[in-house]
Amino acid sequence: MIVLAGTIGAGKSSLTAMLSEHLGSQAFYESIEDNEVLPLFYANPEQYAFLLQIYFLNKRFESIKKAMQDDNNVLDRSIYEDSLLFHLNADLGRATDTEVKVYDELLDNMMEELPYAAHKKHPDLLVHIKVSFETMLDRIEKRGREYEQLSFDPSLYDYYKELNYRYDQWYEDYNESPKIQIDGDKLNFVEDAEARDIVLQLIDEKIAEVQEISVI
Numbered sequence: 658m659i660v661l662a663g664t665i666g667a668g669k670s671s672l673t674a675m676l677s678e679h680l681g682s683q684a685f686y687e688s689i690e691d692n693e694v695l696p697l698f699y700a701n702p703e704q705y706a707f708l709l710q711i712y713f714l715n716k717r718f719e720s721i722k723k724a725m726q727d728d729n730n731v732l733d734r735s736i737y738e739d740s741l742l743f744h745l746n747a748d749l750g751r752a753t754d755t756e757v758k759v760y761d762e763l764l765d766n767m768m769e770e771l772p773y774a775a776h777k778k779h780p781d782l783l784v785h786i787k788v789s790f791e792t793m794l795d796r797i798e799k800r801g802r803e804y805e806q807l808s809f810d811p812s813l814y815d816y817y818k819e820l821n822y823r824y825d826q827w828y829e830d831y832n833e834s835p836k837i838q839i840d841g842d843k844l845n846f847v848e849d850a851e852a853r854d855i856v857l858q859l860i861d862e863k864i865a866e867v868q869e870i871s872v873i
Contacts, residue, residue, distance in 0.1 A: 658721075658724050658725050658728070658729070658777070659676060659729070659731045659732070659781065659782045659783075660721075660731075660732045660735035660737065660780045660782070660783050660784070661673055661676075661731065661732065661734065661735075661783075661784050661785075661786065662735065662783055662784070662785045662786070662824070662827075662828070662831075663786035663787065663788065663824065664788065664793050664821045664824050665796075665797060665805070665817065666788070666792070666793045666794075666795075666796030666797045666800070667786040667787075667788045667796070668786050668788070668796070668841055668847045669733045669786060670686060670687075670733050671846065671847045672733075672786065672839075672856070673685075673733035675846065675857065676731045676784075676857070677731045680729040680731070681729070682727065682728070682729035682730045683724070683727065683730045683731070684733070685720045685723065685732045686733050687713075687716070687733055687734045688713075688716045692712065694709045694712045695709060695804070696804050697709075699805065699809070699810065700804070702746065702751045703750070703751050706751035706752050706756075707743075707752050707756040707760065710739065710743040710746070710752075711760070711763075713742070714763070714767070717735060717739060718736055718771070718774075720732060720735075721735055721771070721775060722771075725776065725777040725780075726775075726776075732780075735780070735783075736768070737780075737831065738827070740764060741823055741827045742820075743757075744757070745816075745820055745823060749816065780834045781835070781864075782836065782837065782860075783831060783834050783836040783837070784837055784838075784839060784860060785824070785831075785836060785837070785838045786838075786839050786841045787828070787841060787842075788841040788842055789821075789842050790817070790818055790821045792841065792842050793821050794807070794817065797817070835863070835866075837859065837860065839856055839859065844856050
């Protein structure tokens, strides 16, 4: 199973579709369009940050259990990023100490149960898409979700900037599985077919390397 990671607008959904088609496997997408909590969060993050993260945590746990049932399935965002997202909101004053404690304990319990629920200890590969802050803002503007736009809430600028910054350290610290980082600025696989082919080749090579190590 392959899990993707990256900030908002990095191209996770696009690469998930490309990878699942390339590998002949199933794609699992983050619940966005049917997420009734997300617009509430953007309208009032202080009130809804905890509820939103519990919503996502539940959906991600469900998705990763399903994705781990077959080989080569691709997940466009995973439970392993969840703590990064919630603790950023907590650091911005959008969650109480009690909510943080409840969330951390719940996540720890879920991670302990994941190997039993999914019948697998961890993903086979993490693909992190790294993009610059400028690319992140450009992609957010292009996809046009009103509640994500800086024109909707100018304070999102600082939130987005800090989120993008924290992903670098998160990737360095991630040790749940083999991992590979894709430079989404240099390799704009979303719009460039040649870049897409290069990215798929890089991931193929990493999968082959992981499989060789597992056999040894």
